[in-house]
Amino acid sequence: MSKANSLILLADLDDPEAARRPLETAAEALRTRSPAELVNDVLASGLRGRGGAGFPTGIKWQGVAGAEAEQKFLVVNGAEGEPGSYKDRFLMKRLPHRVVAGSILATYAVGATKGYIYIHHEADDCRAAIEGAIEDARALGLLGENVLGTGFSLDLQTHPAGIGYVAGEETAVIRVLEGGVAKPKPKPPYPTVRGLWGFPTLVNNVETIANVEPIVRNGPQWYRQFGTSDTPGTILVTLHGVKKPGVYEVEAGTPLSAVINEYGGGPRGRILAVLPGGYASGFLSPEELDVPLEHASLRARGSALGSATIHVFDESQCIVEVTRKVLRFFAVETCGQCFPCRKGTRDLYQLLDEAESGSAREDWDGAVDGILQLTGRKTICGLDKASSLVFKSAYQRFASEFRDHLSSNACRVCSSGAGGQ
Numbered sequence: 437m438s439k440a441n442s443l444i445l446l447a448d449l450d451d452p453e454a455a456r457r458p459l460e461t462a463a464e465a466l467r468t469r470s471p472a473e474l475v476n477d478v479l480a481s482g483l484r485g486r487g488g489a490g491f492p493t494g495i496k497w498q499g500v501a502g503a504e505a506e507q508k509f510l511v512v513n514g515a516e517g518e519p520g521s522y523k524d525r526f527l528m529k530r531l532p533h534r535v536v537a538g539s540i541l542a543t544y545a546v547g548a549t550k551g552y553i554y555i556h557h558e559a560d561d562c563r564a565a566i567e568g569a570i571e572d573a574r575a576l577g578l579l580g581e582n583v584l585g586t587g588f589s590l591d592l593q594t595h596p597a598g599i600g601y602v603a604g605e606e607t608a609v610i611r612v613l614e615g616g617v618a619k620p621k622p623k624p625p626y627p628t629v630r631g632l633w634g635f636p637t638l639v640n641n642v643e644t645i646a647n648v649e650p651i652v653r654n655g656p657q658w659y660r661q662f663g664t665s666d667t668p669g670t671i672l673v674t675l676h677g678v679k680k681p682g683v684y685e686v687e688a689g690t691p692l693s694a695v696i697n698e699y700g701g702g703p704r705g706r707i708l709a710v711l712p713g714g715y716a717s718g719f720l721s722p723e724e725l726d727v728p729l730e731h732a733s734l735r736a737r738g739s740a741l742g743s744a745t746i747h748v749f750d751e752s753q754c755i756v757e758v759t760r761k762v763l764r765f766f767a768v769e770t771c772g773q774c775f776p777c778r779k780g781t782r783d784l785y786q787l788l789d790e791a792e793s794g795s796a797r798e799d800w801d802g803a804v805d806g807i808l809q810l811t812g813r814k815t816i817c818g819l820d821k822a823s824s825l826v827f828k829s830a831y832q833r834f835a836s837e838f839r840d841h842l843s844s845n846a847c848r849v850c851s852s853g854a855g856g857q
Contacts (some may be wrong), residue, residue, distance in 0.1 A: 471544055711751045
């Protein structure tokens with residue numbers, strides 16, 4: 437539960453009487469507001485996607501709303517394949533009416549008549565909660581033909597996500613919904629132009645959609661009271677490696693150190709490094725933890741906000757071993773479509789395996805440089821760039837630990853028999 441549960445997303449978490457209020461907000465908006473007004477509210481709020489890339493949500497909405505097509509779709513992406521992240525599942529299980537209300541408002545705003553809530557394939561509790569909220573919405577007349585006499589019609593249903601990390605990439609989501617394999621498609625065309633079955637499709641993350649109802653109910657200026665100009669609003673973070681791990685709602689722009697110490701109760705030991713945005717972000721050193729949790733500040737430090745899954749590693753762990761485990765994940769999860777990713781990610785993992793085991797080749801640095809040149813090329817999705825970002829941030833910030841492994845087969849931690857993640 438969030439320490440800041442009086443903010444936006446978790447404000448009604450412990451108020452049973454308020455559970456269905458988001459559906460009432462949706463009903464009132466459908467009766468009194470135009471689709472264009474809702475698009476303008478989201479655009480003015482500055483809401484950015486919470487799935488990782490942080491793309492401005494209102495611009496996506498504008499793109500789908502402005503597209504001329506006989507059919508449009510909404511996809512709410514709850515695949516959540518990022519290791520250690522469970523903020524989307526938390527929202528779907530604990531606040532399903534907010535997710536469903538946001539979905540209704542989004543479809544109405546962009547002119548979609550069919551919506552899918554794409555849920556992690558193992559999250560049966562989330563699927564049950566969302567389907568219960570869908571039935572509540574149907575009972576209130578918010579789903580079906582000619583909703584509330586507005587002429588707007590909507591069908592909303594759940595769909596299990598594909599298996600694997602890349603199954604959460606927006607074009608891979610579309611492939612799964614179409615009955616295909618969970619592999620990303622080349623872009624352009626983007627889903628806003630040519631998405632599900634070739635029609636304009638709005639793809640938003642669960643947390644992004646959950647922000648819509650509070651924005652519509654309270655207005656975009658109210659929303660902008662929270663966060664920063666770069667990243668308005670609040671962020672749900674998933675904290676690991678601290679004394680009180682869990683999901684917390686924090687204002688965007690809160691220093692990373694405050695999130696770790698004030699919300700998480702502090703690290704379990706002296707901090708070695710932090711991944712602030714999940715595996716698809718760069719390592720930060722202990723001297724960099726004053727950085728605000730927002731897209732621009734983290735990008736300037738060579739990292740990323742990503743999914744806001746914060747992994748705190750302490751000095752009982754070896755940075756080479758930690759990095760190796762992250763790269764192993766990427767090497768396993770690459771879909772193999774793009775040569776730079778298929779080869780580069782696995783080669784980086786192999787080099788780290790060599791360094792960690794004390795069997796590094798003589799020209800290890802040269803091999804690294806060659807692979808990083810390969811992984812910098814254009815690929816269909818961002819997995820390749822994520823793996824090289826993690827590797828480079830570790831290699832640059834913790835050069836001495838790498839040198840220890842390469843010169844004497846072990847660092848201080850591994851020599852003492854410790855290490856691991």
